[in-house]
Amino acid sequence: MEIQKKIIVLCGGKFAFPALQLLTYEKFICGIGIGKGGNTIINALERESEDNNIGFKSFTDKKSISEMRPWIDTLQPDYVFCISFPFLLPDTILSYGNDKFINFHPGPLPQYRGVMPIFEVLKNQETETAICAHFMNSKFDEGNIIFNDPVAIQKEDTYGKLTVRLSERLAYVALNMANMLQFASSIPNQQQEENLAYYYEKPELADTYINWKRMTAVEIIALINACNPWNTGADATLLGEQIKIITAKILNESHSNEPGTIVSITDTINIACEDDKQIAIAILSTDEGIMKANQFSSHNMALNNY
Structure with a gap:
């Protein structure tokens, strides 16, 4: 019988909750790390982690990232999933394993790199967005793409409506990825086309x-x-x-x-x-x-x- 893969999920808050619930139910998660979370969210995740015998760690700022590698080494995951995690992971952490870190970006790559692609696709009147699964490197949103999972943008979508729908879709995308990793010896991926790439900074008042x-x-x-x-x-x-x-x-x-x-x-x-x-x-x-x-x-x- 195939041994269940162990996955740590690094997240930034509520957007990851449906994925956390589904991956926990399917017994993939061995640890949850949250960055910049409010006390209510941190307490809720810590309580759920204790109830499910899952490791938990809160990373409050960039300095606390230095505590991540020892935590990962202790839990020994097969893979690390990132879902809206706010901090860049340095090579000292990524060196835990080649192609072990997978980010789920709520926008198509490489066209919509940046922290708020949901805002940008709506502002730019796109008719379709995506959840992009990609391997991580030491730069935001630049690792090799595994796939872009398309999501239609509806006429009446607001940032809130689209975010909720993407969050729900992401749960199944993350589960499909976990199942793929469970049974595949390697994951096909390709380099991003830099001529199509654009990085959007966090919106300011002018935007x-x-x-x-x-x-x-x-x-x-x-x-x-x-x-x-x-x-x-x-x-x-x-x-x-x-x-x-x-x-x-x-x-x-x-x-x-x-x-x-x-x-x-x-x-x-x-x-x-x-x-x-x-x-x-x-x-x-x-x-x-x-x-x-x-x-x-x-x-x-x-x-x-x-």
Whole structure:
């Protein structure tokens, strides 16, 4: 009878939970390591690890990575899976074994390297993303690709919706990988095509801010969806106030206004866009809290009339 492979999973939080549950149920996991986790998540994982007789380690910062190799040496896994683990693993750790470290990247490689590919594929209006399984080296997202598992992007997907769906899909991708490693003597892989590669840095304000004069309605909606909920919406200026737009839709109604001006106010605030279309803002966030668009407009009108 084939001896069950032992796998350590290094993760960064809730995104890995479905995969952890499935791999634990199938008795592949021998250890769980978490990086930068909050106390609630750390406590939950530590408790589950104890209940299932699984090794557990929390890596709070880059300095604590020095504690990883002795921990791995003690548990003696056959493989190490990384799922949104926030720290780069140095050669001193990767030298534990050739092709023993596999990362599951929530975006297609090499086109979407970086820490937040889910934001980038939505902002760029892609119709498909992927979970990429690849061997790890000492650089982020640059190891040889095992496969890209495609995932369709739906029209109404927000960052939150797509993240949940990718997390659920990842559980089965990770289990399939574990089963593959259980029975295969070698795993086919190929080098990444560097001419297709692009690394996206973590989004800054300039990346999440709506430029009314340059962005079309479709681009604005894509940005709003890409920012919901992690950034509490896309950043914008409206009625002289800095806000975040959480939900909006396109109105196929022409206008003769300057982009960024209010065309009309109903249950929504309807804004002129660069391409002669409008977006209808339904929900937004201000310094006073999250509110419906008509509440925001009524409040501002009351202040202006005061």
